[in-house]
Amino acid sequence: MNHKLSIALRALAEHSGACAEHARLADAAARYLSELTLPSDTWGEFGFSSTLDERWAASIDARSGDLAELHQRIHGAHQTLRAAAEAYADVEDEHGHHIRVHVNPDSASADAPGDARGDLPDATHPGPDAAPVLPDPTVNRDCPGGEALLACREENLSTLKRAEDLLDESGRLDFTAPSVYLRRLAGLRPGAIGGRSTALTALSSALDTMRHDLTGGGDALADSWEGASAESFAAHNAATGERLDGVVDSLAWHASEAEELWRLLDGLARDVAEAVWGRVETVGASRITRIRSAVSLVEDARGYTLDAPAAHPIWGSLSDGEMDAAVQVLYKRVWYLANAMSRLVADAGDSAAQRLDPAHRPPADAG
Secondary structure, three states, X not given: OOHHHHHHHHHHHHHHHHHHHHHHHHHHXXXXXXXXXXXXXXXXXXXXXXXXXHHHHHHHHHHHHHHHHHHHXXXXXXXXXXXXXXXXXOEEOOOOOEEEXXXXXXXXXXXXXXXXXXXXXXXXXXXXXXXXXXXOOOOOOOOHHHHHXXXXXXXXXXXXXXXXXXXXXXXXXXXXXHHHHHHHHHOOOHHHHHXXXXXXXXXXXXXXXXXXXXXXXXXXXXXXXXXXXXXXHHHHHHHHHHHHHHHHHHHHHHHHXXXXXXXXXXXXXXXXXXXXXXXXXXXXXXXXXXXXXXXHHHHHHHOOEOOEOOOOOOOOOOOHHHHHHHHHHHHHHHHHHHHHHHHHHHHHHXXXXXXXXXXXXXXXXXX
C-alpha cells in the first residue's frame, strides 16, 4: 500500500467519524431550538402581540427544519465516506501485508495487523473537542422594568381604580383607563424573550464552531485525493458550509431581534411606571400624588369617606358647577396619565412591530 493511499484512507476514516459526531450535534441543536418557542401569552394583549407571536414561531420552526436537513446531509456524508473507506477493506501494501479498515457510525478506527500498522496510523477521530454547553432554554432574564411596574401597580392600583370608578359614575371615563395599561403590561413576559436571546446567541456560536470544524476537516480530506470523487466531495463540503453559515447568521439575527425586544418591552414597563411616579415639573408633585388629591377632593365633595364607600352622596354646600369642577380636575389628571401611557405603548408598539420581520432576515439556506 503506497503512502498516498495510506494518507487518503486515514483522512476518509477521520472525516467519516467527524461527520457522525457533527450529525449528532446538528440533531441535538434542532431539538434544543424547538425548546426556544414561547407561549403565546408572552406578548400580552397589544396590537403587535399576534404578529410577533407568529413571527417568532415561524422563525424557530424554519431554523429547526434547516438543522434537521443538515443532520441528514451530514449523516449522509458520513455514510458515503464510510462506504468509501470500506471499499479499501482488503488491500495489500508494498510489503504484501493485508490491511482491514472498518469505520463505524460512532467513531472511525483503522486496524492493521502486524507490521502494517506502521503504514496506517490510528485513525480514531473523536469528533468535536467537546459537546457545547448551552444555557437552560427555560431560564428567564431579570427585568428591572418589569419589577418597577409590578411595584408601581401594587402601590397605586387601588388609587387609580378609585379615580376611574368616580369618573365612570360621572359618565366621564371616555378613554382607556390607566389601570388597563398596567394590567396589560403586567401580562408581558420580556424576561422569557431575553432568556431565549441568550440561548439563541449561544446556539449560533456553537454551530459556527461546528461549521469551522466540519468544513475545515472536509477541506483537508478533499486535498488528500484526486479525481471526480474528490471534486464532488469538495463541492458538497462547500455547500454544507454555506448552509451552516446561513443557519448561523439567521440564529444570530433572531437573537439580536430578541435582545432588542427584551430591551424595548422591559423599557416600556419601566417608562410606564415612571409615568405614574414621575413629577409634574410645573407643580412639583408626581402624577399619582395629584390624582390621589383629586380623588380626595371629589370624595369629600360628595360626602364619601374611605371607611364608608357605600354612603349616599351628600352634596353639602357645593353647587352643581362646583361639583363638576372637582370632577373635571380629576378627569384631567387621570386623562393626562392615560395619554402618557397611550403614547408610550404606541411608540413601543410601532418599534416592536418592526422586529423579527422575515423580510429583514438573512437567508438561511445559501446552499
